[in-house]
Amino acid sequence: MHFAEPADLFGASPYGICMATPPEPLHAVLLGIMVRLFQFFDANLTEKYWKILLDEIPSIVSSIGQQSCVSEYPDCQKFKTGNLGQGHLSGKQKYTRIVLIYIALSRTSVFESFEHTYGKTPKLSKGKISKKKNGEVIPENSVKQTDSRRIVEDEPVPGHGNNDSAESSDDSVEKDCEREANEKDRRTWKIFLSCPVSEVLILMMIRYTVIL
Amino acid sequence: MSGFRSADSDDDKVYSHLVNKSVGCDEDTAPQPEKIFFSAERYNKLLLVLEETIALYEWLMKPDGRPKKDFEGGCDSPTALRLREFMKMYKMNAPRLVGMGLKLYKFHIIKKWYFYIVLFGSLLNFDGLRPECGHKIHAKMTGNRTQKRAETINFQTAMRHYEKNLIERTAMPCNIFFKKDKN
Numbered sequence: 001m002h003f004a005e006p007a008d009l010f011g012a013s014p015y016g017i018c019m020a021t022p023p024e025p026l027h028a029v030l031l032g033i034m035v036r037l038f039q040f041f042d043a044n045l046t047e048k049y050w051k052i053l054l055d056e057i058p059s060i061v062s063s064i065g066q067q068s069c070v071s072e073y074p075d076c077q078k079f080k081t082g083n084l085g086q087g088h089l090s091g092k093q094k095y096t097r098i099v100l101i102y103i104a105l106s107r108t109s110v111f112e113s114f115e116h117t118y119g120k121t122p123k124l125s126k127g128k129i130s131k132k133k134n135g136e137v138i139p140e141n142s143v144k145q146t147d148s149r150r151i152v153e154d155e156p157v158p159g160h161g162n163n164d165s166a167e168s169s170d171d172s173v174e175k176d177c178e179r180e181a182n183e184k185d186r187r188t189w190k191i192f193l194s195c196p197v198s199e200v201l202i203l204m205m206i207r208y209t210v211i212l
Numbered sequence: 213m214s215g216f217r218s219a220d221s222d223d224d225k226v227y228s229h230l231v232n233k234s235v236g237c238d239e240d241t242a243p244q245p246e247k248i249f250f251s252a253e254r255y256n257k258l259l260l261v262l263e264e265t266i267a268l269y270e271w272l273m274k275p276d277g278r279p280k281k282d283f284e285g286g287c288d289s290p291t292a293l294r295l296r297e298f299m300k301m302y303k304m305n306a307p308r309l310v311g312m313g314l315k316l317y318k319f320h321i322i323k324k325w326y327f328y329i330v331l332f333g334s335l336l337n338f339d340g341l342r343p344e345c346g347h348k349i350h351a352k353m354t355g356n357r358t359q360k361r362a363e364t365i366n367f368q369t370a371m372r373h374y375e376k377n378l379i380e381r382t383a384m385p386c387n388i389f390f391k392k393d394k395n
Contacts, residue, residue, distance in 0.1 A: 022328045022331070022332055022338050023317075023321045023324075023328065024338065024339070024340040025272060025273065025335045025338075025339050025340075025341075026339060026340045026341050026344060027318070027340070028317075028318045028321050029268075029269050029272065029318075030269075030341075032316070032318030032319070033265060033268075033302075033318060033319065033322075034265070034269075036306075036308060036314075036316075036318075036319070037261065037262070037265055037306060039308070040306045040307075040308065041258075043309075043310075090345075091341060091344075092341075095266075095269060098262060098265065098266060099266060101262060102259070102262040102263065102266060105255075105258065105259055105262065106259065111252075111255060114250045114255065
């Protein structure tokens with residue numbers, strides 16, 4: 001890192017201009033991550049799923065509006081019609097949009113309708129060969145869904161498409177590892193939970209009680 | 213509705229899809245959605261992304277002080293490690309497949325937040341929300357009352373701004389108060 005000489009000349013930052021101008025939370029978080037996250041949901045949910053989701057929004061907005069004793073809840077009146085895709089939203093409203101999606105997805109009715117709208121969740125069809133491309137046999141699970149309207153599956157594990165019992169046991173071990181990692185994440189979550197009373201805690205409670 | 217949106221907005225694709233839906237299209241003519249199946253595991257991962265993103269913002273904008281032990285160790289401090297874990301989780305569960313993907317400064321800066329908190333304290337100390345809000349009144353509203361031509365928009369915006377300031381300054385000593393919008 002380059003230090004200016006002398007370091008404190010006229011109050012200049014010793015770390016240079018990049019450190020003297022910190023990133024702005026408005027553009028980095030509210031207009032950055034929140035917008036990208038909404039774009040992800042928009043690109044990966046079909047219209048029917050959006051309809052299920054948006055039908056829940058007006059009731060959620062009205063229920064949040066009734067909690068007038070808590071001033072920390074975000075102002076949701078912009079979305080009382082259920083239209084999350086309107087233009088001219090401020091940074092706070094884009095944040096509110098994500099909160100509303102989170103609350104809507106936390107509802108048990110939405111979860112059930114998402115899972116059972118087109119039938120139950122499919123079983124993994126391991127070893128089913130779907131394509132032959134350039135002489136290579138590609139199992140169906142490893143075919144990446146290029147359509148932007150579909151949920152992209154996780155990257156295939158090497159040897160995932162075979163029917164060997166040893167590999168299926170490997171899959172179960174990996175799932176266990178993932179589960180342990182998720183639990184570890186939750187344990188290390190204490191840092192974020194140290195913030196004052198906010199809607200996040202309440203939302204998390206809703207999720208744990210309703211979904212799980 | 214789309215005419216009011218700016219051409220360089222990042223959300224145009226998002227808005228166009230949803231706005232068309234909100235206007236209402238016939239169900240018979242609308243393209244049928246493809247079959248997507250949500251497993252409980254996948255669904256919970258999506259919820260986790262939303263939950264942690266909201267919690268991260270709340271933690272960043274926390275006005276109170278933070279315990280020093282969370283920031284001891286620099287890039288190996290518990291805060292820095294947790295931020296890195298959040299980035300990995302976000303990349304895994306909500307990837308971006310268009311453009312540069314998640315190779316964005318906005319995303320990269322997440323793992324540097326701990327350093328700026330050490331330097332400047334709470335993010336509220338350098339939050340640009342209120343100054344940006346002032347642009348609505350001083351730049352956007354005055355800019356909308358021009359002819360919106362490239363040659364004259366600067367001059368006309370400046371004139372509208374000058375007139376607005378002049379009227380406000382003369383109205384203040386006369387105790388004339390303006391009705392202000394909430395937004």
